[in-house]
Amino acid sequence: MKLTLGFSPCPNDTFIFDALIHHKIDTEGLEFEVFFDDVETLNQKAFRQELDITKLSFHAFAYAIQHYVLLDAGSALGFGVGPLVISKKSLMELLLENGVQHRESESASEIVEEDIKPYLSNLKIGIPGKYTTANFLLSWLLPDANNKEELVFSDIEDAAIRGDIDLGLIIHENRFTYRERGLKKIFDLGDLWERQTGCAIPLGGIVIKRNLPEEVKLKFNRVLRKSVEFAFANPKSSIDFIRQHAQAMEEEVMYKHIELYVNKYSVDLGDEGRKAIKLLFSKASELKIIPFLDDNIFLT
Known part of the structure; x- marks a missing residue:
């Protein structure tokens, strides 16, 4: 057969x-x-x-x-396999340039709180597809995110480097390449899932x-x-x-x-x-x- x-x-x-x-x-x-x-x-x-x-x-x-x-x-x-949200700028830079207050000691995971979610939700985010699990996790964290652009997953890093998007949602091998291209991790969606559920993603x-x-x-x-x-x-x-x-x-x-x-x-x-x-x-x-x-x- x-x-x-x-x-x-x-x-x-x-x-x-x-x-x-x-x-x-x-x-x-x-x-x-x-x-x-x-x-x-x-x-x-x-x-x-x-x-x-x-x-x-x-x-x-x-x-x-x-x-x-x-x-x-x-x-x-x-565990440790979840999608990452990355940017050409650090989270602190993104927040400072938009007048969002933060404590320098806060980690990316700690800083994703209710008071900054509206700001993050308004940024332009490149995603690897509407129906990917990565986009589900992003929607779970930022349910009001309303400015998403669907891209082939392998094109998201380049779009972030060019400044076409503010944030990029990366999966697969891009987890291993974004740093060498000068991009910065904003937060790890898998880590947030694991800490809140105790389950594998x-x-x-x-x-x-x-x-x-x-x-x-x-x-x-x-x-x-x-x-x-x-x-x-x-x-x-x-x-x-x-x-x-x-x-x-x-x-x-x-x-x-x-x-x-x-x-x-x-x-x-x-x-x-x-x-x-x-x-x-x-x-x-x-x-x-x-x-x-x-x-x-x-x-x-």
Whole structure:
């Protein structure tokens, strides 16, 4: 059986899927037609039900849940993996030039208080897509942010450097490159989530169409888990495939990227991973960022 499969060219995804699509493991008779796209393009494809199996943001999953179910394997959750808000200027500089008072000893996390949220909400913010989990977290912190511009995630740093945007919401490998380009971290949305919830931050998952036979869904979930386990056991096996799609990224950055986003939750969500995902959906629903969900989220 041949299935359409979409995932991003980022190192964490190519690391996970290498063994599966190159038959380094037993795929139990499954074949795949593969599509590589950035996460927001994959989100939009999921809304149109274009692919049998796809990576997507957990935020986007809330709008595709009637057609897809979440697999136990392949997800990106973790601690210290959240999106960052960056700027060409420091937070203190941004506040001072707009007459906002602050104490110099305050950290970026401490200073994101109610009295400055209106100011931050009015700044022009570059985001990697409306339906990314990164944008959900930004909306959770700054529900009144009303001046957002959607950009391809890899273009956000350049837009901040040019001054086209005041703040940039960065994900993926840009976590490792913004400092060397002279940009400054304003706050870490993942850190804020972790401190307030105690849970890992759910970023993205692998979903499969609900209308496929149950046997096929369970089979693919098994195969994907085997692919992740193979990747962990043979970390250098996928290096050529990763490098092929990593857009001239340095090998050190590639492996930092993988270490950040591929972990025990990628093998199996487990109770902790499921709890974090349910909490994200619950909070997003309470804030009316997503519709109320009454569908079963998980495959098993």
